[in-house]
Amino acid sequence: MSWNRRKLAERFGPYILSLVILGVFILVWESLTRPPKFDPTGKSEDDLTVLEFNGDIVRNEATGKYVYNPKKVLGIPGPGKVWEKAAEELGEAFVKKGANDHGIGLLVYYTIKRFLAGFLVGSVVAVFLGVLIGLSKPLFIALNPFIQVLKPISPLAWMPLLLYSVKDPVWTAIFVVFMASLWPTVANTAFGVNSIRKDYLHVATLLEMTYLRRLFLVILPAAAPAIIAGLRISFGSALVAVVPAEMLLGELGAGYLTWIEWNNLNISGVIFAILVVGVVGYILDYGFGKLASKFTYAEV
Amino acid sequence: MHNNALNDPFDASQSLVDAPHNHGPSTAGSSRVAEVKREFETRQAPDFVGMEHFHTQSEHGQDCECPAHASQTASETESWTPESMLERAVENAVMRAIFPNDLHRRAFMKFVGKGAAASVIGSLFPLGTAKSMAADPVKGIEKKDLTVGFIPITCATPIIMAEPMGFYNKHGLNAKVRKAAGWAIVRDWAINKEVDAAHMLSPMPLAITLGAGSPAVPFFMPAVENINGQAITLANKHKGVKGPQDMKGFRFCVPFTYSMHNYLLRYYLAEGGLHPDKDVQIRVVPPPEMVANLKADNVDGYLAPDPFNQRAVYENVGFIFKLTKEIWDGHPCCAFAISKEFTETNPNTFKALFRSILDATHYASDPKNRKEIAKAISPTNYLNQPTIVLEQVLTGRFADGLGKIQNVPDRIDFDPFPWHSMAVWILSQMKRWRHVEGEFDYKQVAEQVYLAAECDSLIKELGYKPRGTTYAKHTIMGRVFDPERVEEYVNSFPISNL
Numbered sequence: 061m062s063w064n065r066r067k068l069a070e071r072f073g074p075y076i077l078s079l080v081i082l083g084v085f086i087l088v089w090e091s092l093t094r095p096p097k098f099d100p101t102g103k104s105e106d107d108l109t110v111l112e113f114n115g116d117i118v119r120n121e122a123t124g125k126y127v128y129n130p131k132k133v134l135g136i137p138g139p140g141k142v143w144e145k146a147a148e149e150l151g152e153a154f155v156k157k158g159a160n161d162h163g164i165g166l167l168v169y170y171t172i173k174r175f176l177a178g179f180l181v182g183s184v185v186a187v188f189l190g191v192l193i194g195l196s197k198p199l200f201i202a203l204n205p206f207i208q209v210l211k212p213i214s215p216l217a218w219m220p221l222l223l224y225s226v227k228d229p230v231w232t233a234i235f236v237v238f239m240a241s242l243w244p245t246v247a248n249t250a251f252g253v254n255s256i257r258k259d260y261l262h263v264a265t266l267l268e269m270t271y272l273r274r275l276f277l278v279i280l281p282a283a284a285p286a287i288i289a290g291l292r293i294s295f296g297s298a299l300v301a302v303v304p305a306e307m308l309l310g311e312l313g314a315g316y317l318t319w320i321e322w323n324n325l326n327i328s329g330v331i332f333a334i335l336v337v338g339v340v341g342y343i344l345d346y347g348f349g350k351l352a353s354k355f356t357y358a359e360v
Numbered sequence: 361m362h363n364n365a366l367n368d369p370f371d372a373s374q375s376l377v378d379a380p381h382n383h384g385p386s387t388a389g390s391s392r393v394a395e396v397k398r399e400f401e402t403r404q405a406p407d408f409v410g411m412e413h414f415h416t417q418s419e420h421g422q423d424c425e426c427p428a429h430a431s432q433t434a435s436e437t438e439s440w441t442p443e444s445m446l447e448r449a450v451e452n453a454v455m456r457a458i459f460p461n462d463l464h465r466r467a468f469m470k471f472v473g474k475g476a477a478a479s480v481i482g483s484l485f486p487l488g489t490a491k492s493m494a495a496d497p498v499k500g501i502e503k504k505d506l507t508v509g510f511i512p513i514t515c516a517t518p519i520i521m522a523e524p525m526g527f528y529n530k531h532g533l534n535a536k537v538r539k540a541a542g543w544a545i546v547r548d549w550a551i552n553k554e555v556d557a558a559h560m561l562s563p564m565p566l567a568i569t570l571g572a573g574s575p576a577v578p579f580f581m582p583a584v585e586n587i588n589g590q591a592i593t594l595a596n597k598h599k600g601v602k603g604p605q606d607m608k609g610f611r612f613c614v615p616f617t618y619s620m621h622n623y624l625l626r627y628y629l630a631e632g633g634l635h636p637d638k639d640v641q642i643r644v645v646p647p648p649e650m651v652a653n654l655k656a657d658n659v660d661g662y663l664a665p666d667p668f669n670q671r672a673v674y675e676n677v678g679f680i681f682k683l684t685k686e687i688w689d690g691h692p693c694c695a696f697a698i699s700k701e702f703t704e705t706n707p708n709t710f711k712a713l714f715r716s717i718l719d720a721t722h723y724a725s726d727p728k729n730r731k732e733i734a735k736a737i738s739p740t741n742y743l744n745q746p747t748i749v750l751e752q753v754l755t756g757r758f759a760d761g762l763g764k765i766q767n768v769p770d771r772i773d774f775d776p777f778p779w780h781s782m783a784v785w786i787l788s789q790m791k792r793w794r795h796v797e798g799e800f801d802y803k804q805v806a807e808q809v810y811l812a813a814e815c816d817s818l819i820k821e822l823g824y825k826p827r828g829t830t831y832a833k834h835t836i837m838g839r840v841f842d843p844e845r846v847e848e849y850v851n852s853f854p855i856s857n858l
Contacts, residue, residue, distance in 0.1 A: 107763065114674060114759040115748045132746075134675060158523075158741030159507070159536040227552040310541045319541055323512065323648040324744040325671065 086139050093138035098128045137328040145328040146335070160320075162312055168340055171313035174230070175302045175344070178237025182298070183291055186242045190249020190287070191279065200250065207246065215240035215301040219308060229309040233302070240301035244293035252286025253279055288352045295348055299341050314340055497532050498712040502705070506535040506713065509546045509555035512743045513647060513665040514753050515586045515694035516559040517733060518720040518774060520743070524736045527720040531712040537742070542646045543616040550699065551577050557713060559585070560697040562778075563786045565809050567618040572796045578700035581778055582714050582811040584692040585721060589753070589772030590621055590684040591669040592628070594661035595654050596677060599762065604632020613645040613653065613662035620693050623789040624684050625663040630855040631837050636793070637857065654678050665693065666753040666772065667745050672761070674749050679761030683771055688836040690775070692782045714818055717776065722824055724774040730754040776819070778810040780830040781843035788841075788850045794857040802846045 098117055100108065108126060111117045117126040133141055153165030162170075193200040215236050222232045256279060264278045280287070306315030314337050321329030506528075510516040520537055522528050528535035538555055540546040547568065550558040565579040594601060601607065607629065614622040626636040636642055645653065647668040653659045655677045662668075663684070672678035684691060696717050703710040723729055734750040737743050743750065752758035756771035783806035790796045812830035820826040834841045841849060851858070 110759050110763055110765055113765055114676075115746065116676070132674075157739070160539040161739070161741035223548065223552075229549075229554065307541075310539070310545050320539070320744070323541060323646070325648055325651060325675070326744070 090138050090140070093136050095128050095134075098126055100126055133328065135327075137331070141328045142331045142335075145326075145332050149332060160312075164314075164317065164336060167312055167314050167317050168336065170311070171302060171306065171315065171340065172344070174233050174306075174311075174313060175237055175298060178234040178302070179241045179295065179298045181234075182238040182241035183245055183294065185238075186245035186290070186294065187249050187280075187287060190246045190290070191253050191275070191283075193246075194250040194253025194283070195279070200254075207243070211243040211247070213239075215297070216304055216308070219305065223309070229311050233305045233309055233311050233313075236305040237298045237302050241294035241298040244297060245287070245290040248290025248293070249283060249287045252283030252290075255286075256282040284355050288355050292348065292352060295345065299344065303337055498708050498715065500708045501532050501712055502707075503556070503709045504532070504534050506533055506556045506709070507554075508535055508537050508713075509540050509549045509558035510537050511543065511546060511559060512539055512745075513694070514667055514737075514743070514750065514772060515589060515665050517737060517754070518585050518717055518724050518776075519559045519696060520737045521724065521733050522716050522720040524742070525720070525723070525733075527716045527723070528713075530719065531716045533709070533712050533716060535713065535716070539742075543619075547574060550579070550697065551575065553699075553702075556702055556709075557696065557698040560695055561616055561619040561621075562692045562695040562782070563618040563620060563623065563790065564616070565695065565697045566783060566786060566790070566805060567796070569805065569809050570796055570800065572790070573617060579697055579809060580700055580703060580811050581695045581697050581783075581809050582710075583696045583717050583721065583776035583815055584778045584782075585694045585696060585717075585774065585776070587690050587692055587773050587775045588683065588685040588770060589693055590624070590663060590665055591680045592625065592661060592663045592682045592684070593650075593654070593669045593672045593678045593761075594681045595657065595659070596679060596761070597657075598660060598681075599679065601681065604629050604634045607632075607660075608634060608639050610660040611641045611643065611658070613643050613650045613659050613664065615644070615647050615650075615664055617644055617795065618790070620684075620691060620786070621663045621665070623786065623793075624687050624691065626793060627789065627836060628663075628682075628687050630853065631839075633855070635855050651675060651677065667743070667749045670749050670753050670758060671745070673759050674746065676761075680758070683768065685768070685771060688834065689770075690773075690834075691836075692778070695778065696776075711818075714815075715822060718815070718818055718822055718824070721774045721776040722822070727755070727769055776815060777827055778812050778815055779832055779834075780806045780810055780812050781832050781834060781841075783810045784831075784843045784846055785834060785836075785841050788846050791850050792853060792856045792858060803843070 103111075108117070112119065112126070115129055115132050118129045119125070120127055149164045153163045155163045156166065157163075193203050218239050219232060219236055222235045223229065226232050226235065260278050260282055261274075264274045269277065302313075303315035303318070305311075306313040307319040310316060310319070314333065318330055318333035318337065321327075321333055508519055510519050518527075523535060523537050538549075540549060543561065543564070546555075546558050546560065547564060549555045550560070551568070551574065560581070562581065562584060565581040568574050568577055568579045570576065598606075612625060614625055616622065622642065625642065629636045629640060634640060643659070645659075645662070647664045650659070650662045650664050651668055651672050654662070654672055655675065661678070661681065669678075669680050673680060684693075698710065698713075724733055731751060731754070734747055734754045738745055738747045738750050753772060756769040757765065757767050758771070760766050780803065784802045787796075787800075787802045787805060807830075810830075816826045816828070816830070831843045833843070850856075
């Protein structure tokens with residue numbers, strides 16, 4: 061019995077703790093943002109009229125008393141408001157109400173599309189470059205200074221230059237993601253390829269493999285764990301880059317939603333957009349992790 | 361006076377437009393080429409430039425209101441299928457204009473019958489003329505699907521409302537408005553052809569053409585959108601401030617360097633004895649962030665477009681210190697801008713677009729329509745603001761944040777006419793604060809960028825009241841600006857960067 065309970069606690073305890081943390085967080089949030097009750101004492105009839113005109117208070121038809129306008133949010137909105145906003149947005153997730161008002165589902169789709177395009181192209185280029193410099197010591201030494209200078213540049217710093225030269229915000233956003241997903245993969249691939257056991261290469265030489273066969277059958281599989289690790293780092297940094305890129309470029313997407321809601325000072329919308337970005341990132345990362353585990357193996 | 365080098369799609373002497381007389385059905389159609397030619401010859405003089413062009417156009421426009429012309433138009437547009445629908449629409453519009461109150465209108469219709477009502481109204485109001493004016497579609501539109509960039513502020517009202525209220529459709533265009541997050545973005549969209557036309561600040565096309573703060577690309581400003589409609593908003597802690605004398609050391613925000621906001625704020629401060637670059641700080645900040653900055657106590661105030669002045673009041677963080685109307689009554693603010701290249705490659709599209717904007721602006725200028733407009737532009741797709749804020753801005757009955765409800769019907773107004781003299785004033789201020797370097801001919805730049813003459817002839821064509829001149833004297837804080845004496849004006853300021 062007691063053994064059973066312990067097992068149950070081990071199995072579900074962390075999840076229950078998760079829920080408790082969420083519950084406490086929401087309670088604290090709610091208590092900090094709860095609007096005060098309106099107190100009309102000391103306010104003249106004129107003051108009340110102005111307040112009502114400005115939308116601060118509304119008259120309760122039944123009692124004839126003024127209360128704070130529940131529709132007007134001042135300061136940080138409570139969880140209820142954000143939930144309302146989320147329900148409203150999710151209710152019409154795939155509705156297009158005009159050129160500037162696409163549903164949240166569509167916005168997320170645009171972001172994922174943009175992200176994947178930049179990430180895939182960036183990864184292919186990065187792996188290629190990584191193998192190249194990983195296999196050749198002179199090339200590595202020759203290219204290393206450039207990589208070291210380019211690597212620390214924030215992908216967003218490329219944006220103005222890209223926008224100016226590409227003259228297209230969609231491609232600029234994709235390029236920003238591309239730049240973000242390049243360097244970690246290049247570095248890790250080069251490292252992985254460089255540290256392949258020399259035995260493998262000797263065997264490949266013995267078998268008189270062609271260069272391509274050697275690349276695909278020996279080098280890439282042997283370096284796969286390092287490459288995957290690099291791709292995961294790239295994945296994270298590309299995901300971090302895509303949201304601000306959309307914000308700055310004004311391209312429809314999840315990042316754009318954050319910005320445009322901020323432009324309207326709709327804080328419930330901003331919080332909702334942040335949550336969406338978080339959830340989308342989590343789902344993408346989870347999917348990528350599953351995929352990556354298929355290509356990883358333990359060295360024997 | 362008129363810059364002839366510029367490719368003017370309204371200039372009769374140029375072949376880009378498919379017919380020289382840009383009026384109604386006579387604009388196009390091979391069936392009327394002979395007639396068009398005749399008309400063309402009768403008024404075309406070899407030395408036909410500048411203001412003459414402008415006058416000729418406007419005089420000619422008068423013919424078009426004569427009954428003969430109207431009937432001719434009617435017979436010609438018979439083949440146009442939505443004609444009957446349009447006729448009804450015009451009648452309805454006139455009825456609504458005469459009886460704004462629904463009940464009165466219905467009572468009248470019920471009393472006399474619908475047909476009789478139309479004929480009675482027709483005898484009082486030249487319905488035929490109204491119909492013919494409305495029914496002249498621009499033919500040969502090169503590009504129907506357009507994108508127009510805008511910034512979500514009330515200044516852009518005509519450009520925005522033209523989509524939901526059908527002004528673009530009315531002129532045969534399928535235009536969508538695209539929201540930009542800031543002025544630099546809308547500028548880059550326009551320069552990179554991401555959008556076909558754009559909402560800009562009225563100094564921006566001048567700056568872009570001169571290459572100030574961006575690569576030099578020739579831009580036109582066919583029309584102003586709004587006049588007035590801005591304000592100086594101060595943080596609540598400055599309720600005691602009386603004027604510039606109390607503002608030393610303040611930190612202000614303006615939406616863009618090349619903006620009327622910047623020039624009006626600088627003018628206002630300088631008139632009060634403060635040097636805007638030495639005694640205060642002026643920062644360029646996107647309007648929504650101004651409200652947040654005011655809240656965070658980072659800035660003391662700003663001169664910004666609405667709804668962000670009213671929004672500060674709505675958020676209880678600031679008060680409206682001075683409407684820009686009190687600085688310069690009737691000053692231009694935002695504008696409709698388009699690249700020279702677009703007007704050259706798509707002259708007919710441009711004309712239809714220009715007309716849509718003028719129509720929408722005219723509609724917006726009627727205070728009676730403002731509540732309806734506030735509703736039309738408040739959704740997420742457009743301004744995404746509480747309707748209560750937009751209504752206060754557009755109707756001019758607003759809470760000022762000092763505990764009063766003010767009533768200033770022309771707090772914001774809409775007048776499309778891009779006075780050349782206004783452009784010259786803006787240039788004079790750019791010069792004064794050294795926002796542009798080097799020498800240039802004020803009037804030449806003004807006339808190259810602001811299409812005042814063309815605007816006037818289209819205004820006439822659409823049946824609104826034309827101005828007949830493109831230069832006027834303006835009074836700004838009691839000081840008269842004479843566009844004929846710019847140099848003297850620029851050098852007359854005790855406070856300047858020259």
